[in-house]
Amino acid sequence: MQTPEDEQQTPPTLQELAGRSLLKDKSRAILALEDLPIQLFPPLFMEAFSRGHTEVLKKMVQAWPFTRLPLGALMKKPQLEMIQAALDGLDMLAAQQDRPRRWKLQVLDLRKVHGNFWRTWSGAVVDACSPGVMKERQTVKASPDTGPTLPLKVLVNLRFQQRILNAFHSFLFRWVDERKGLIQLCCKKLQMCSLPICTIEKILERLDLDFIQQLDVQCFWRLSTLATFATYWGQMSNLRKLFFSHVYVSAYASQEERDQLMDDITSQFSKMDSLRRLYLDGVFFLEGRLCQVLRLLKTPLETLSITDCQLSDPDWNDLSGSPNLDQLIHLMLWGSKLTSFSPEPLVILLENAAATLETLNLQDCGITNSQLQAILPVLSCCSQLRVLSFNGNDISMSVLSNLLLHTSRMTRLSLEKYPAPLESYDAQGAIHPGRLFQLIDELMEILRDVREPKNVLFYTKPCHKCGNWFIYNLPSSPCRCWLPA
Structure with a gap:
């Protein structure tokens, strides 16, 4: 589908001209649908969509000859009028006793995915007649012997950023509620911010929970609210990613009440058969229970992110004993203070995941010289690393030099972040340019002697004047206070 800017630069194709000609007479276009070749449906639909021909869209939905209609891929953001036209078309179809002979629609996809469908059928693919493209076209064709099934699936990714539902969400939920038993609302990615739990419960009761694969919760909830919500996430059997941010414990809850709520919450993790990525940001309710949660998981984690969290001694010491962390690809502990902890659990954790680990983020962890020295031998074995972040820790020049020497086998590193050496500051803590x-420069020479670096950044401490870092090797560094004008 061409944008107005594209139309000014490139002449329309014969196919587009034919579509525009047909759409000039809407009645003729609607009558032509019954005999329209299947390969012309997608480009004509795109043309009708881009020009706002809602009546034609309604009829095309009723005659759609494919099992899937990826409507969301045509929209940068939800266009309520066009979505309503598609849904009205489905309603008109449901009211008919005899359905069009070629109608095969089973899935209405409102997500911003499946752009390849439109590119393939619009002729925008350069080699439109290549075997690969022809094979793709064959796979999306519906068999004449395959009829539509009920209920119709409507696929969405839902993101709630306000305490009230927006116009699109309100319309969609009302439409689904009025057609219970006929519509299966499926959401793969669900993100919630600031919604009250009563609203969340109503949303989840409308969804097929088995379909949810990514859940992102960024709500300032009490523990009791989370316990209520946990009963739902325990039903998400295909959940692969879980992100939690800023859940707090009420000061008025008794210890007995807290323990009971925590038992209710942690027990739900044992029902997650597919969880591979766990993100905990600013979450304190798992303090002392983190390893219990990790042991309840049914599958090894690919990603463990514990950022800006308070870890207890038992949490840290038992972390390396979890069998579900032996295949980690991404380990992020940013902002979780490790200063007072023994480095041994981290050594064991890195040793177990050395063959798979690609991301290691220890930014702002309060790591000391001695702790870093202790993990260097095992760190040098993590040859698959692509991203390595140590910035935000107080490390001396000699230890940083040793760290860089231990990265000689990390030839796949594409991004490295290190702190400026402690010797870069004066007695008052100000940077000495x-x-x-x-x-x-000396550190970069050391690095170039052992391998060919790609993107290496050095971060200072926050500036006393502007509060930002100066980032060496980054032209757009947030702080430039002490650089010459």
Whole structure:
């Protein structure tokens, strides 16, 4: 589908001209649908959509000859009028006793995916007649012997950023509620921010929970609210990613009440048969129970992200004993203070995941020189690393030099973040520009001697004036206070 800007630059294709000609007479276009070749349905639909021909869209939905209609891929953001036209078409179809002979629609996809469908059928693919494209066209054709099934699936990704539903969500839910038993509302990615639990419960009761694969919860909830919500996520048998941010424990809850709520919450993790990515951000309710949760999981994690969290001694010491962390690809502990902890659990964790680990983020963890020295031997075995972040820790020049020497086998690194050496600052903690550049030049020379670096950044501490970091090797560094004008 061409944008108005594209139309000014490139002449329309014969196919587009034919579609526009047909759409000039809406009645003729609607009558032509019964005999329209299947391969012309997608480009004509795109043309009708881009020009707002809602009546034609309604009729095309009723005659759609494919099992899936990826409507969302045509919209940068939900266009309520066009979505309503498609849904009105389905309603008109449901009222008919005899359905069009070629109608095969089983899935209405409102997500911003499946753009390949439209590119393939619009002729926008350069080699439109290549075997690969022809095979793809054959796979999306519906067999004449295959009829539509009920209920119709409506696929959406839902993101709620306000305490009230927007116009699109309100319309969609009302439409689904009025057609219970006829519509199966399926959401793969669900993100919730600031919604009250009563609203969330109503939303979840409308969804097929088995279909949810990614759940993102960023709500300032009490523990009791989370316990209510946990009964739903325990039913999400195909959940692969779980992100939690900022859940707090009420000061008025007794210890007995807290323990009971935590038992209710943690027990739900044992029902997650597919969870592979776990993100905990600013979450304190799992303090002392983290390893219990990890042991309840049924599958090894690919991603463990514990950021800006308070870990207890038992949490940290038992972390390395979890069998579900032996295949980690991404380990992020950003902002979780490790200063007072033994480095041994991290050594064991890195040793177990050395063959698979691609991301290691230890930014702002309060790691000391001695702790870093302790993990260097095992860190050097993590040859699959692509991203390595140590910035935000107080590390001396000698230890940083040793760290870089231990990265010689990490030839796949594409992004490295390190702190400026402690020797870069004066007695008052202010950056000394000349010394900083000299030391970093020396570190880069060390790095170039052992391998070919790609993107290496050095971060100072926050500036006393602007509060931002100066980032060496980044032209658009947030802080440039002490650089010459």
